[in-house]
Amino acid sequence: MENKNSASSNSANKNYIGAGLGLGIGIGVGVGAAIGAATGEMGVWMGVGIGVGVAIGLPLGNYLNKKRNP
Numbered sequence: 001m002e003n004k005n006s007a008s009s010n011s012a013n014k015n016y017i018g019a020g021l022g023l024g025i026g027i028g029v030g031v032g033a034a035i036g037a038a039t040g041e042m043g044v045w046m047g048v049g050i051g052v053g054v055a056i057g058l059p060l061g062n063y064l065n066k067k068r069n070p
Contacts, residue, residue, distance in 0.1 A: 024057020
């Protein structure tokens with residue numbers, strides 16, 4: 001029997017906040033690792049990169065939600 005209330009069965013109500021957050025963190029970690037390798041302060045710059053990635057990823061996820069779910 002099919003579950004009609006399942007989020008996966010309703011393609012009109014997808015949540016994109018996690019996608020934006022994952023993309024932001026991924027970019028932040030990459031940039032933080034590059035700066036950390038160049039300066040020799042990997043731990044500091046990885047943390048900064050993750051923080052900046054979250055700060056960019058959440059608004060990006062909200063934007064995607066509004067664009068894809070009018």
